[in-house]
Amino acid sequence: MAEQIPFFDPQSAREFLFVPSADEDKYRRGVVGVVAGSDAYPGAGLLTTFAASNTGVGMVRLNSTRRVEDLVLHYAPGVVTVGGRIQSGVIGPGCTNERYEDCRELAQFCIDSKLPLVIDAGALDLVKGLRDYADAHSRSLSRTILTPHHGEAARLLTQFGHQLSRADVDANPAASAKELASLTGAIILLKSATTLCSYLRHDQGSRTQEIASIPQETPWAGVAGSGDVLAGTVAGIAAGFQARAERRQGNPSISEAECATLASLGAWVHAQAALRASIGSEGKTRPIQAIDIARALPEIIGGLCS
Numbered sequence: 001m002a003e004q005i006p007f008f009d010p011q012s013a014r015e016f017l018f019v020p021s022a023d024e025d026k027y028r029r030g031v032v033g034v035v036a037g038s039d040a041y042p043g044a045g046l047l048t049t050f051a052a053s054n055t056g057v058g059m060v061r062l063n064s065t066r067r068v069e070d071l072v073l074h075y076a077p078g079v080v081t082v083g084g085r086i087q088s089g090v091i092g093p094g095c096t097n098e099r100y101e102d103c104r105e106l107a108q109f110c111i112d113s114k115l116p117l118v119i120d121a122g123a124l125d126l127v128k129g130l131r132d133y134a135d136a137h138s139r140s141l142s143r144t145i146l147t148p149h150h151g152e153a154a155r156l157l158t159q160f161g162h163q164l165s166r167a168d169v170d171a172n173p174a175a176s177a178k179e180l181a182s183l184t185g186a187i188i189l190l191k192s193a194t195t196l197c198s199y200l201r202h203d204q205g206s207r208t209q210e211i212a213s214i215p216q217e218t219p220w221a222g223v224a225g226s227g228d229v230l231a232g233t234v235a236g237i238a239a240g241f242q243a244r245a246e247r248r249q250g251n252p253s254i255s256e257a258e259c260a261t262l263a264s265l266g267a268w269v270h271a272q273a274a275l276r277a278s279i280g281s282e283g284k285t286r287p288i289q290a291i292d293i294a295r296a297l298p299e300i301i302g303g304l305c306s
Contacts, residue, residue: 016241016265017056019305026058028247030239033061033086033110035102035123036093036228037068044094044121046072047228047290048235049079052090054297055236055269056305058243061086063102068094087242088116090235092123093228100126111139114253116238116262119186120147120231128159131184141186142199142256145238145263147231148180149191156180174198178209187260189234191227193219195267199260210260214267218285221274225290233273233297234266272300 020029032052037045045068052060053076061080062072069081089110091103103123110117111134119127124146134140148156150169153176157164160183169176169190177190177198187199198211216222241262245254254262273296280286 029058030243031059033089035091037064038096041094048093048232051229051232051294052236088239090118092120095122117144118235144186147189197264217271217275218278220278
């Protein structure tokens with residue numbers, strides 16, 4: 001029986017979320033590097049970036065097409081479209097083949113720097129090559145968080161030599177999440193009505209496979225773009241924690257266990273934001289869009305930090 005990553009309640013979440021102190025400027029609160037969106041899928045770039053911006057980080061750096069950048073800056077004018085220092089990365093939402101080289105470049109930087117990295121959507125097709133890159137450079141994907149839905153998980157498993165269909169993943173999502181964690185060495189957030197987080201914990205030469213479940217709080221969350229918001233949320237929360245660790249310890253790498261906890265926390269916060277967004281003035285639930293989930297993040301995170 002796999003051990004369970006501690007489930008999140010408001011008290012435990014406060015160990016990983018912080019109210020900024022008076023001396024923390026935008027660089028010290030965490031910076032997220034984003035490669036997301038394309039001319040074909042501009043909304044994904046907006047949703048990922050907007051969500052990351054709403055987690056409490058000091059800055060988001062976006063690498064995308066001009067169309068996506070203009071759209072993002074309309075909604076979030078504080079986003080920066082030039083490179084620089086970051087504390088986490090997120091690649092893939094809304095990215096087409098033309099964006100893969102930029103995705104690969106940011107991913108390799110995060111792997112080499114031992115920074116948290118979220119890989120979503122189209123960029124999941126790069127995972128096998130990134131694992132080979134990590135192996136060749138004596139690195140690992142232990143701080144890399146993959147966020148596939150069941151169909152993407154089936155495709156990933158097939159790429160690694162395990163011929164599975166989406167129906168196979170639907171039938172046993174826990175086994176699929178654990179298998180993906182074993183094959184890639186990454187942290188897996190397998191998205192569905194109940195999101196599963198699985199990773200391999202290494203401790204004094206032993207290896208333990210851990211898995212936790214994070215239930216969706218409202219079925220209204222199942223809309224286009226919700227996964228893009230999740231990717232940005234996880235990357236933003238990870239950047240904030242990484243920045244705090246750097247200040248406290250002098251540019252350390254956070255542990256794989258901490259990174260898995262941050263992934264679970266991001267999924268939990270996302271679920272709470274979706275629930276908050278779906279509750280109307282009379283207490284009844286209502287339809288929402290993905291951007292409503294992103295807009296609810298500050299209220300959820302602020303409430304946890306206070």
